[in-house]
Amino acid sequence: MGFLKNGVTAHRGNSVQLPENTMLAFISAISIAVDWIEADIRETADGKLVVIHDDNTKRLATHNLSIKNVTYAELKAIDIAHQFRYTNQLTTEQCPKLSIPLLSDVINLMKSQGLTKTQHFTRLSIHPKVDCIDQTIQLIENMNAAIWVGFNDSNWENLRRIRAWNSEIPVFWDRPADNDINNDIETAKKLGIKNIIIQQTGITPSKVKSVHDAELEIGAWTVNNPSTMEKLLKLGIDRIYTDCPINLLVIKNQDTTIK
Numbered sequence: 001m002g003f004l005k006n007g008v009t010a011h012r013g014n015s016v017q018l019p020e021n022t023m024l025a026f027i028s029a030i031s032i033a034v035d036w037i038e039a040d041i042r043e044t045a046d047g048k049l050v051v052i053h054d055d056n057t058k059r060l061a062t063h064n065l066s067i068k069n070v071t072y073a074e075l076k077a078i079d080i081a082h083q084f085r086y087t088n089q090l091t092t093e094q095c096p097k098l099s100i101p102l103l104s105d106v107i108n109l110m111k112s113q114g115l116t117k118t119q120h121f122t123r124l125s126i127h128p129k130v131d132c133i134d135q136t137i138q139l140i141e142n143m144n145a146a147i148w149v150g151f152n153d154s155n156w157e158n159l160r161r162i163r164a165w166n167s168e169i170p171v172f173w174d175r176p177a178d179n180d181i182n183n184d185i186e187t188a189k190k191l192g193i194k195n196i197i198i199q200q201t202g203i204t205p206s207k208v209k210s211v212h213d214a215e216l217e218i219g220a221w222t223v224n225n226p227s228t229m230e231k232l233l234k235l236g237i238d239r240i241y242t243d244c245p246i247n248l249l250v251i252k253n254q255d256t257t258i259k
Contacts, residue, residue, distance in 0.1 A: 004035035004120045006252065007238050010245040011038050011222050012053065017246070019060070019084040021051045022098045026109055030122045034245045038125045038152055041103050043132045048072040049103040049139060052080075053129065057100075059083065068130070075100050104139060110148040125172060127152040133161050152197070156187070163191055171195065172239075174221065177202025185214045197221055197241065200228065208236045226251060 013025025014032065021039055029037045040053040044067060058064040061078045081098040088095070106124060113121040126136060126149055140146055150170035151162050159171055175184055177199040184196055196211055197219040211218040219239030220232050229240060229251050242248050 002120045003123055004033055006033070006035045006249070007219075007240065008034040008245050008248050008252070009036040009038050009125065009219070009239060009241045010034045011241045011243050012040065013037055014245055015243045016224070019081040019095070019098055020243075021053060021101075022080060023101050023105065023109065024098065026101075026106055029245055030109070030113065032246055032249060033120075034122055034249070036123050036125050036150065036239075038127055038241060039103075039106060040127045040129050041132065041136065042067045042129050043135065044072045044075060045069055046071040046073075047135070049132060049135060050075060051101045051103055051106055055129070072102070103136070104143065107140070107143050107145045107148065111143070111145060121148075123148055123150060123170075125150045125152045125170070128155075128158060131158075133158050137162070137165050156191075159193065160191060163193070167192055172197045172219065175199070175202075181207045181210050185210060185216065188216060189214065195219060195239065197239065200232065203232055203235065203237065205235055212236065223248075 010029035012020035014028035015025050018025040018028055026037055039051050041049050041051055044050055052067060056064055056066050057078050060080050061082045063078050065075060065078060076099045079097040080100050081095055085095040110124045128136060140149055146166060152172045152174055153159055154174040159173060162169060162171060171193050172195045173188060173193050175196055175198045179198060179202060188196055195217045200220040200223050203220050208218055217238040220237055221241035223229055223240050223242050224244050226247055229248050232240060240248055
């Protein structure tokens, strides 16, 4: 079994064309062959790990439910595609009602790729938005899914716990634009982290060089402007997080000088 390596992370799935953090957005991202999908997770009142960025449903749905204060059954009844449909002036036929998925459902989607004849697969980078590391690790172990997942986080303690559990799991350390790159490189090396992901406005040629000189990889989040994508790729960025993965793949495939 092999995994794709093209430096394209679909931020919340193919979230420009489909509602973010939904099964349809993840299926679409897999279909266009991104190498990673980033998905945010939270925990419900009844202990279910669900895939959603915000701590409530206000931005996405007609009902405003607090994720931590309701059960998954209550959340599942909410149409999480409502705002996307309204913003893009789509009908329910064009954009059907969708539910917030369980993390286990998304992991099963990733694992289902192994049932095909495709030789290279997409993986899932899990971004915990609350303290649910232990529950997430337990789920991954129960599902025998360690090879299918990685983690994104800005929380150093969370990353330390993940590395202590499994030092082979890919970890992407999210950093702000004004990060101290030398300190970050030192910290990453101590923890065995190989990927530093910086907010796009903080990417500079000197940071790219410093990270590469340290034999680490550097990425940028979250980049949707095509000209910015091209600029960052020409600087030598190894990975870009984007809501528009198709655009990024097209740019990378058109410019043979970009790796």
